[in-house]
Amino acid sequence: MNNSNIDIYVFSGTGNTLLVANKISEVFNNNSCQSKVYKMESVNPKNINLNSTIGIGWTVAFWNTYPLVRNWIDNLPNGNNTEVFLFDTMGDSSCKMIAHIAKILEKKNYKIIGAKGFIMPNNFLLVLKDSKNKERIEKTFNKVELYTKGIIAGNGEISKPNIFSFIAFKITGFVTTKLWLTKLAKKIMKFKVDKNKCNRCGTCVNLCPTENIEIEDIPRFKDKCIFCLRCISYCPQQAMSNKILLKTYRAVQIGDMKWKQ
Secondary structure, three states, X not given: OOOOEEEEEXXXXXXXXXXXXXXXXXXXXXXXXXXXXXXXXXOOHHXXXXXXXXXXXXXXXXXXXXXXXXXXXXXXXXXXXXXXXXXXXXXXXXXXXXXXXXHHHHHOOEEEEEEXXXXXXXXXXXXXXXXHHHHHHHHHHHHHHHHHHHHHHOOOOEOOOOHHHHHHHHHHHHHHHOHHHOHHHHHHOOEEEOOOOOOOXXXXXXHOOOOOEEEOOOEEEOOOOOOOOHXXXXXXXXOEEEOOOOOOXXXXXXXXXXXXX
């Protein structure tokens, strides 16, 4: 790595990726670097500082990622050989989708110095007990530290694509950027608000990355939901429900997830 100033841009659904971003930043700062973490939804990609080494992290969704992330990356400026490292988090597998995001960034003239995925607690199905989640996070943090120190030393791990991951990336990209935004998907994943529990605190409004929620008598959803699960997972009153979600998970405190001033 040629630069000791690092800007990390992260998109996190229920907090796993933010945890990893903060750990990466901590390791950099403990090794004579200056690192800051920014929430992706609060930063115009055209305004990033190309004089810093750039870190980009996101949540894996259906072996791909959310439309917000793909759009943010697509709108990055020409990199002019700026160093970039990538990381993503998942409950099980990502089919090496990070390798294909790396290829997209290489075409935009960024120099990839690391690209690795990390297993974190499930936040959708098969949510584990808190003790098991803690064990998984601690185990992953050891790998995150090794990955970051490798980047500092100039030998960061870089995931490599293959034909199977390429096919999966194309198919799942269509699902997450097209099908997820259809009326049918919104009907299947529709969130309901319990009027008896909701106190109209506005937490869901301040957390939603697409500004899809507005408060009337209760929170009302517009048509920009990307199913990141922040609102339902972080509702202080547990006033939101869904036909599919049987249990929710949050990796950090509510205040850590807020991105609006």
